[in-house]
Amino acid sequence: MDKLYSAAKNAIQKSLKLKRGEQLLLVTDKQKMKITEALAHWAKKANAEVTTYLMTETLRPIKAPTEIFRTMIRKADATIYLLDARIEEKPFRGFMVENGGRYGRIIMMPGITTDMMERLVNIDFDKMDKLTKKVIRYLKDKTVVKVTNHLGTDITFSVKGRKWENDNGDISKKHMHGNLPAGECYTCPVESTFTGKIVFSLIDDKIGRGEMVFEKGKLISYKGKGITEIIKGMKGDPTGRMVGEFGIGTNRGAKICKNMLEAEKAFGTVHFAIGDSYGLGKNKSPFHFDALVEKATLIAGNKTIIKNGKFLVK
Numbered sequence: 366m367d368k369l370y371s372a373a374k375n376a377i378q379k380s381l382k383l384k385r386g387e388q389l390l391l392v393t394d395k396q397k398m399k400i401t402e403a404l405a406h407w408a409k410k411a412n413a414e415v416t417t418y419l420m421t422e423t424l425r426p427i428k429a430p431t432e433i434f435r436t437m438i439r440k441a442d443a444t445i446y447l448l449d450a451r452i453e454e455k456p457f458r459g460f461m462v463e464n465g466g467r468y469g470r471i472i473m474m475p476g477i478t479t480d481m482m483e484r485l486v487n488i489d490f491d492k493m494d495k496l497t498k499k500v501i502r503y504l505k506d507k508t509v510v511k512v513t514n515h516l517g518t519d520i521t522f523s524v525k526g527r528k529w530e531n532d533n534g535d536i537s538k539k540h541m542h543g544n545l546p547a548g549e550c551y552t553c554p555v556e557s558t559f560t561g562k563i564v565f566s567l568i569d570d571k572i573g574r575g576e577m578v579f580e581k582g583k584l585i586s587y588k589g590k591g592i593t594e595i596i597k598g599m600k601g602d603p604t605g606r607m608v609g610e611f612g613i614g615t616n617r618g619a620k621i622c623k624n625m626l627e628a629e630k631a632f633g634t635v636h637f638a639i640g641d642s643y644g645l646g647k648n649k650s651p652f653h654f655d656a657l658v659e660k661a662t663l664i665a666g667n668k669t670i671i672k673n674g675k676f677l678v679k
Contacts, residue, residue, distance in 0.1 A: 369479055372487035373403035376545055377411060379490060381443055381472060382537035385412040390441035392418045392461070394425075397447040400482055404445060416441075426453035430460055442469045442539075450476035450626065452569060452598060456651045459641060466542040474545050476626045485546030485618050485627065494533040497550045497615045499678055500670065501529045507665045510554075510611075512563075512635055514661045515673075520561030520579070520637075522554035524611070528645055548616025548630035553646030556582030559608045563637055565656035566621070567628055568592055577639070577656065582608045582648075584639055595654050604650030610638035612655075613663070613671075621659060628657050633674045635661045 377383050389408045393401040401417060408415045418437065420427060427448075430438070438444060444465040448454065458475060465471025504510065508523045534547035559582040565575055568591040575589020584606040587596065599605040612629060619630035629636045640652035660674040669677055 368483035368487060369400065370403050370406065372482040373400070374407045375487050375490075376445075376472070377404060377407035380486075380534045380536050380545060380547070381445075381470070383408055383411045383413050383443060386414070387411075387442040388414045388416070388440060390416050390418060390437055390444045391447065392420065392444065393447040394420045394449055395422070396449055397477065399479060400477060401447060403482075420448055426451055427457050428454065429457065435464075438464050439468045441465070444469060444471040446471065446473045446475065447477055448475060450569075450624070452595065455653065459651050459653065462542050462643070466540050470536050470539055470541040472536050472543065472545050474626065476624050477545070478624070481546055481624070481627055485548070485616060485630070488616075488618060490534040490547070493548055493615060493617070494531065494535075496678075497531050497533055497548070500613055500615060501531060501550050503668060503670055503678060504550075504665045505529060509666060511664045512658065512661050514564065514658055516564040516566075516574070516659075517562060517576070518564045518658055518661065520559070520563055522560070522611070523558040524552050524554055527552045527555065530643075530645065544626060544630075546616060546619065546627060546630055548619060548632075549612045549614050551610050551612035551645075553642040553648075554582070554608055554611050556608060556647055558582075563656060563658060565637075566659050567623065567625065567657040569595065569625055569654045569656075575656070579608060584608075592656075599652055602650070602652065604648060605640045605652040605654075607639065607648040607650070608637065609640045609642040609646060609648055609650065609653055610636070610655070612636045612638075621657070625655050625657070629655050631657075633661075633671055633676050634659060635663060635671070
């Protein structure tokens with residue numbers, strides 16, 4: 366068995382835990398057909414009913430689903446999203462997360478590559494899960510969390526009363542959604558406490574340093590090519606300027622690269638998002654843009670969890 370098919374087996378059997386008779390919807394494009402074929406192979410082995418939806422380039426960017434597609438996702442027990450990651454398609458991805466999890470369960474893999482499948486999906490999910498749970502225990506309900514780095518990041522906030530999600534690869538039950546590759550824990554900061562500056566090296570697959578300044582959860586100023594293009598694309602929608610997420614990468618194999626799907630999982634990194642809070646905070650938005658902070662120092666209460674990008678908890 367080659368590495369890709371081994372990773373696809375892990376996705377179908379250990380992550381999705383697809384069962385006999387379940388209906389699986391694979392949403393893909395031409396670039397991801399090799400991965401799609403490997404996933405379909407193992408879904409067929411599980412005796413599931415598999416439907417593949419091929420998004421052609423002539424229909425992109427796709428911003429809203431067709432009526433036929435709406436029916437398909439309502440009928441699916443499980444959905445896997447494999448389209449190339451594109452900023453213009455954020456509203457469609459939001460629709461996928463919301464409806465895939467409402468009617469069944471969904472794995473989001475925007476921008477996935479064969480290399481990422483082979484390195485980051487064919488792993489021991491249980492081992493990664495143990496570390497992620499430990500990080501959550503240190504952070505849960507802390508009234509003061511502080512993130513800094515050498516580039517000038519200096520942000521303070523509370524996570525008291527906020528639910529934490531463990532993106533450990535387990536997407537086996539109805540209403541679940543998550544990424545593959547997996548490997549992060551995340552929540553939404555208490556908006557009224559979120560004040561300070563974030564200096565990031567990557568925002569939603571756009572290389573280049575940028576800055577965002579927040580006051581009580583709202584983005585009040587920014588600079589950098591990536592964030593400027595993103596704000597322009599929101600066309601004045603205020604929901605896109607609110608903090609929506611705080612996450613920590615826990616996948617030892619993930620690397621900092623231009624693909625946010627992998628970069629946000631990189632071991633010892635932190636990331637923040639503006640826009641939708643996925644129900645973890647107060648903000649609901651058609652947008653959700655992640656920003657990666659490298660070599661961060663993370664202090665929760667009086668305990669340093671990460672120092673200069675290196676975990677101090679084992």
